[in-house]
Amino acid sequence: MLVINNLKWKLANFLQQRNGNDDLSRITFLVSVILYLVSIVLDILSLESIGSILYVIGFAGIIYSLFRIFSGNVPARQRENDKYLHFISLQKKRFAMRKEYRIFACKGCEQHIRVPKKKGKVEVTCPVCGRKAIHRT
Numbered sequence: 001m002l003v004i005n006n007l008k009w010k011l012a013n014f015l016q017q018r019n020g021n022d023d024l025s026r027i028t029f030l031v032s033v034i035l036y037l038v039s040i041v042l043d044i045l046s047l048e049s050i051g052s053i054l055y056v057i058g059f060a061g062i063i064y065s066l067f068r069i070f071s072g073n074v075p076a077r078q079r080e081n082d083k084y085l086h087f088i089s090l091q092k093k094r095f096a097m098r099k100e101y102r103i104f105a106c107k108g109c110e111q112h113i114r115v116p117k118k119k120g121k122v123e124v125t126c127p128v129c130g131r132k133a134i135h136r137t
């Protein structure tokens with residue numbers, strides 16, 4: 001019993017210092033498993049060349065998600081996860097307003113600029129760098 005308790009304690013201690021599962025690891029793992037399953041189907045359909053590409057990507061993705069879960073560098077993994085969550089919330093916002101607005105990237109500074117749709121050709125001035133550009137809305 002003492003040996004098992006000691007092992008449990010060591011395992012708990014090990015896991016406590018790890019990043020654990022987060023949104024980015026979960027989605028990476030899910031997409032990778034789907035790619036892996038698709039690669040099996042493609043192999044059955046004798047499309048081995050596409051199948052082996054998906055297999056490699058899926059396999060690498062599974063390794064990457066496991067690396068993230070067991071990574072001891074928790075602050076770095078949390079920064080990656082925060083970036084991912086920020087990106088997802090941005091895409092959700094864009095999707096929600098896709099009918100009312102068009103979004104342009106400024107050619108000067110890459111800043112994204114939101115312009116109402118159906119206003120014809122408009123001159124857009126970047127609020128960050130002041131560069132002007134004509135866009136069809």
Ligand SMILES: [Zn+2]
Binds near residue numbers: 106108110128
């Ligand atoms: Zn700009």
